[in-house]
Amino acid sequence: MTLGMRIRLWARQAPRLHVVGAALTAVAVMVAFVVIAVPDDTTQTVAAGSNSPLYPGLPGVSPAAPTVTESTVPGAVGATTPDLGVAAPGGTTVTSPVAGRAATTTVTSGPLAVRPGGGSTTGAGPSAGPAPGSPSPSSPGVTPTTGSVARTASDQGVTADTIKVGFLLVSFANLDAAGFAFGQRQDREAAIKAYVDDLNKRGGIHGRKVVYTVVKSDPFNAAANRQSCVKLTADEKVFAVLNGGGAVGSNVACYADAKVPNIFATSQTVSEALYRKGNGYLVAMGASGTRSLLNWALFALDTGAIGPGKGKLGILSDECPPDPEMMEQDFKPFLRSKGVDVVEARVSCDIGLAQQQVPGAVLQMRQAGVTQMFFAVLFPAAQSFIQQAEAQSFKPKYHVSDFWALNTDFSAKNFPAAAFDRTKSISFSHSGEEPAGVPYSEPVKRCGKILSDAGLPGITNQMGTDAEIIVLCDSFTLWEQAAKRAPVNLTRADWVQSLSTFGPYATAYAERAVYAPGKFNGGDSYSLLEWRKECSCWVQIRKHEPARV
Secondary structure, eight states, X not given: OOHHHHHHHHHHHSOHHHHHHHHHHHHHHHHHHHHHHSOOTTEEEOOSSOOOTTSTTOTTOXXXXXOOOBOSSTTOBSSOOSSSOBOOGGGSEEEOOOTTOOSOOOEEETTXXXXXXXXXXXXXXXXXXXXXXXXXXXXXXXXXXXXXXXXXXXXXXXXXXXXXXXXXXXXXXXHHHXXXXXXXXXXHHHHHHHHHHHHHHTTTBTTBEEEEEEEEEOTTOHHHHHHHHHIIIIISOOSEEEESSSSOGGGGHHHHHTTOXXXXXXXXXXXXXXXXXXXXXXEESSOOHHHHHHHHHHHHHHHTSSSTXXXXXXEEEEOSTTHHHHIIIIIHHHHHHTTOOEEEEEEOSSHHHHXXXXXXXXXXXXXXXXXXXXXEXXXXXXXXXXXXXXXXXXXXXXXXXXXXXXXXXXXXXTSOHHHHTTXXXXXXXXXXXXXXXXOOXXXXXXXXXXXXXXXXXXXXXTTTTTHHHHHHHHHHHHHHHHHHHSOTTOOHHHHHHHHTTOEXXXXXXXXXXXXXXXXXXXXXEEEEEEEETTTTEEEEEEEEEEOOO
């Protein structure tokens, strides 16, 4: 008798209750088999090496990058989420396996399903920590776990209960000595505490409390920068550094060498070559210095501000590395290839010495017959040049860009207003929006609310007196978002991998940033600005449009 005949005979003779139970069991087994066997087609794998005509020469940027949409949740891009809401491109799950880690097991932590290989399930939000108000992991009787994963000391600065970051602030000594009023807020450290306390109230990073240290450094003193880097990366052993301006230019390379993420909103003094060499450990919301210069040149050429027959363009630059490299390898060759007649004068990276050299630079430009001037120097040197040019009755048309942030109010406010009046620029930042009546972006509003909730003054002048406070908030928020999308027991490599899956991202300092494999600086849209002597301020006269490079 065959097996089938035996089953039919048993079904006729056995009690009906037994038959029904056996049938239900068989159906359950079949359903389970189907669920296991059918692949999950909602997972989108981020491919490296793709190229986009929008970012020539920058690998890993999808040609079909989605449009940025600002959510009602601060910082959100794409789908709205319960936390800060950075959605994966297309609103799908993004699986980005880290070497040596499987990407098949899903770990549940609060409202978020995090894949151990990195990435998160969008629609649930990037926060993998406990919901606000949940018991602290260090509270008595609470096991330090996140979902089914026990938290461990997974990397430098990471314990089972805490994760340590460093804030690197600029020392104003040299600027003050040069007689330049920087005009930033004096409550930076109180603001940092407010930002960190806010995150910890919302559960920290995967249930870990964020702890921090603050270091100040002179960005124009190479020895001081090296000392600060060693203190943060080797002595304090932080997981990441939130750079408020204490390290600029090639000084940031130390952090990449130590494989400690250095996150800086205003990235215009760092070359594209340094970002690529940093391999994800140098990160910015704004564009690299190379891209800032080339974007300005392309916009200026398109509008007819420069070009063949438009007069001779003088460039005032400095010796601060890697500025000479960007001038010689990128900016001047590009301008000359477009028929622009260029003359360059270069001053010292030492602020005091540079100001002494400026009168000679003015004379050089006047004798060369320069009709237009482009500043690629720190603002005290630009200020001195305009003053000296007026004294020598030299009146060229001035141009600035995001390079050294000369198109922000805090930089240009001390320029001679009459001589600088109606100077135009482009910017990836929110500069000029307030005088133009543009409402604050959601990320800026969020930063301001954190400050006011902590009893501090809110945001009232985003690209003026509040610029550095916004830089700190923006850098910290980006770090938070990438950390929450990384595995529970995250490493610095996990953090870099996580950021590379972001795609478009709305920031508080820049209008739009795009992150992808191989691309870790933003500044991906620009507005047209004009300086007005009536208010001693920049005014946005054309809204943001896509970056050219």
